[in-house]
Amino acid sequence: MKSDIDAIMKARNLDAIIVFGNAEHNPPMYYLTGGGHVSHATVIKKRGEEAIFFFGDMERDEAAKSGLKLIPYSTYDYEAISKKANKDGLLAGALRCEMMLNDAGVTSGRVGVYGTYDLSATFGMLSHLQKLMPAIEFVGEAREDSIFMRVMETKDESEVARIRKMGKVTTTVVSKVAEFLTSCNVNADEVLLNEDGSLLTVGDVHSKIRLWVSEHGAELPSGFIFSIGRDAGVPHSAGNPTDLMKLGQTIVFDIYPAEAGGGYYYDFTRTWSLGYATPEAQELFDQVKEIFEKLNDNFDLNAPFKNYHQMACEYFESKGHQTPLHTKAPVEGYVHSLGHGVGLNIHERPFSSLLNGDDHRLAPGVVITSEPGLYYPEKGMGFRIEDTLWVRPDGKMETLADYPYDFVLPMKNWKK
């Protein structure tokens, strides 16, 4: 939680942190400032002190909403700085940043660098800044274990409420998609039809999903997956827009909307087969469902997340599938890891991969996905079930948005 930031900075021997970039679609900046329409900003926080928000004057109203201590960039005479830098933009940026660090009382020690931003300009600027301020050591941290990933890992109740609200948006949209699909007419080739009688494509469904998410004021900043047949068997294929929507084929619908402006995400997947399912598909779906439920029954407070990934691997191997436990980068079977944390990042701590340490655990306040799946692209099928779960302070696991797990969705206007 945010209140842990000074303690974690101390544990990592960081004297200050500096965050670059926009307030939106930039998790560390959003986390500190609360988001809003502020671009090319900087936040400097010395350990144990209040964070300072440096921003362009034109965005002063938006910046003020952060509640942070504010310093507009116009405090620094950029024209004079630019002249001093002989119009070298990177050096000018470094000279201004030096003034900002001085104003924040950061003149020595280890300073962590963060933000999702232009790598080239920031790397170039930091190279100059490092020479201007040799008493400071600028350091980067591994994404999966940065200070921000650590403080963000545990959510407070207001954050959970926001994730839950996105869960409600998610299930409302998913239910609208199911209602739409099952109401379609079907032609003699078992292809779904639009109202005007044209063939319904995956691209048509994509458009509806985008629209319905937007109706709820949410966004899809990391895209979404709605794919059928072979593409459903490739875990991260978004779905081929020209594919036809046919009965009896597996559909993987993985949707992860976020609050507008780069806020909190929800992550959710269902697998459907319209009208009927082939016996082989039904069998594989049942396996995914079985381990999904078994995991839910076994999640334990403070247990390492990877234990459950291992449990899923062992289950799937017992059914004859390849998994990462004994196969390197399998392309068939259970090909990914079990889940990940969800928050301002669609993927954040804790992670479930076997390569991770035991410190990725189901600690109180953590919000994770559980998403076992099976993939057989050559057979033209794929399966995944995913919910977002909150490890409550009382130690219970709570699914943040309920939705049925039905595989076969009966068509209203079609019978075999």
Added chain:
Amino acid sequence: MKSDIDAIMKARNLDAIIVFGNAEHNPPMYYLTGGGHVSHATVIKKRGEEAIFFFGDMERDEAAKSGLKLIPYSTYDYEAISKKANKDGLLAGALRCEMMLNDAGVTSGRVGVYGTYDLSATFGMLSHLQKLMPAIEFVGEAREDSIFMRVMETKDESEVARIRKMGKVTTTVVSKVAEFLTSCNVNADEVLLNEDGSLLTVGDVHSKIRLWVSEHGAELPSGFIFSIGRDAGVPHSAGNPTDLMKLGQTIVFDIYPAEAGGGYYYDFTRTWSLGYATPEAQELFDQVKEIFEKLNDNFDLNAPFKNYHQMACEYFESKGHQTPLHTKAPVEGYVHSLGHGVGLNIHERPFSSLLNGDDHRLAPGVVITSEPGLYYPEKGMGFRIEDTLWVRPDGKMETLADYPYDFVLPMKNWKK
């Protein structure tokens, strides 16, 4: 244009470039790969050679659409690498990147670093990589003058067609908003009403704008501005959602949608006053309109962009307003610069600020905005008119989407 990339690399003494991050919402990566649902990827291009696209195996179908030479990350045994790195994620990343650079034939020289991505992890990884590969000098470039800003500055016809298409989406949405607003009923306090009789707020209008943009399959990755009264007088205020929509107040509607997935932008602004305008507002609007038209009449092939910013400053100063020409960071009057290039970045080369060199010019193939404005937050009013213009290869300037400039929009159900 993309075909210039090797020449510009040579002119800058860069032997290779390396781009990090997702293919979406990451202009350099999108530019090289064509976008798509590919995350945490890397592209390495040695000067004079084909670019190589390194990607996660699960996203192989999406990566294949790029048409680039493909190498999946699974080529490199990450488990062994991680062991060698003693589980230090940054070092492991650097060891893998070293192998990738070797496979791309990049073992020495100057290598430019690009992408919109996690600064912390990339900075930390590059610090290790620099030590592993001392014969390489990794360099960053200033944002406004990077290789990518240079190659992207001049658009080919297919890029212009995509920007033009977003222009069509823009004007369609803007016309829908105008139609909606002017059809509203109005109460005795001159406040617009929703259909159910409740007071119409800026937030209500924001929701409709988001929905209508989404209906066209476009996105608002950098937000948008729809603000009224005092907020219209603060150039970058997105608009206060609880403000009421009232007659006779200036509305600044600045909208910059992009193709879904982080593609090409359009940029557009109109200023409206519903029902009637105060004489003072009408006078200031007329000034903005006059200089907007004068600029259109004066744009000349290959002229420095800043000349036109200077022309706007001189015009506004002649009318008694403050401008950046003789006032530092003014908060009243004409407070920003005239315009900027538009493409995969909402703001890109050429720029019009007086600090820029003459190399920011209206060269053939450049797409720019022209957006003079006046801002008086204390008076509760602001004004801006903006179109996106293409400098055609034949030297003519073409507005890429036509839309009326009317200031006062008559209300259908209201008369003074």
